[in-house]
Every structure is written in C-alpha cells, then in structure tokens.
Amino acid sequence: AQRVTQPEKLLSVFKGAPVELKCNYSYSGSPELFWYVQYSRQRLQLLLRHISRESIKGFTADLNKGETSFHLKKPFAQEEDSAMYYCALSGPGSARQLTFGSGTQLTVLP
C-alpha cells in the first residue's frame, strides 16, 4: 500500500534560516510526488511536483529513490512561507488519486 510520512507536525525557523520539511514515502512502483501548500484560510494549492524539477518561491525538492524521500527545502525562509505543507503521492491507475501526508505546519519567525 502507498503511504506518505511527514514526521514533523510543527516546524519553526527564523527568517533567513534554511528550512527543510521532511517527506518519506512507501510505494511499490515509480512514484509521482508533489508538495502542496495551504496558506491560512486559503485553499490547497500545488507548490511543486518532482517531474517538473522546477523551483517555486525558492523551494526545491529532490526525489531520492534510494532513501524514498522527497524533502522540501528552501535556503532562506521568509515570513510569508508560514503555512501548512503537505507531501503527496500519486497512485496507480488512470484516476491517479493523491495520497497525502499528515502535513507540517511551518512557522517562520521574524
């Protein structure tokens, strides 16, 4: 069965500090992984997906198949990065449902 694990429920860093949100997955196949972000009182939105290998808002994430990880990183956190971050994995089949991790609440302190 596929599973996404985000070990940290809460993470606080100071503005300008590096930040890493951890995500590990379990999947018997070739995974498609995503990071979604939910700012306060807003809907969930896609931050980035591993297949596009792009950097959004300074965030990057590299798929490490050996460690089955897809950690989200940013070298210099900003206060506006404070939000809930969800790692998600796309499942098999034509529907490609998303399985979400439990989420990490990131707070960037001034």
Add this chain to the structure above:
Amino acid sequence: GAVVSQHPSRVICKSGTSVKIECRSLDFQATTMFWYRQFPKQSLMLMATSNEGSKATYEQGVEKDKFLINHASLTLSTLTVTSAHPEDSSFYICSARDRLQSGELFFGEGSRLTVL
C-alpha cells in the same frame, strides 16, 4: 489559473437531515473529481473518486449509502451526506483534474459541515 468552486462553504444542519455539497470546475472540464475529508489538524483523507457519467469509486471504509456522489457533467460533482449525524461534522474538500492541462489537480476552498 483554473478555479474549483465549492458551495456552500459552511453549512449547519440538524441530525437526520441530508446535505448536498457542490463542486464546480469554473473554467475547465474535469472528467475526474475527488472528494476528501479533513479532520481538525489532520491530513486529507480520500473518500471517493468521482468520474463523469459513471459511478463513483469509494475508498475502503467509506459508506456509499451515506455519502452519495453524483458527477453528472464535466464541470459538476455533488456530495450528499444523507441522514447526517454529529460524527459527520467535518471539512469536506473536492479537487478536480483538468483533463487538458497535463492533468493538474485543482482544489476547492472546502465546505465545513456542522451537524447539530
């Protein structure tokens, strides 16, 4: 960007009544929509996959007769919580997959259901 709209955003109902939540893709066609449930401070749990013109596929443990899903058009899916009870109180979120734009998923703003 593409927008998914949910209505109502908040609903309060009495125990035993049924509540319908709509999910619309406003500027794109979605052959597939998904319904999630989110408990406070917890992750999104997939309830069912809704396919236009066919029956929904429910996840294990989700009662089909309790949570009726209809996806009658390429832009609308509805979730009806039948005979609602207080334990059905939750945040329900839909997402729609744009069949043209590389299948990207877009999320609705969510609907908070409170059953008294």
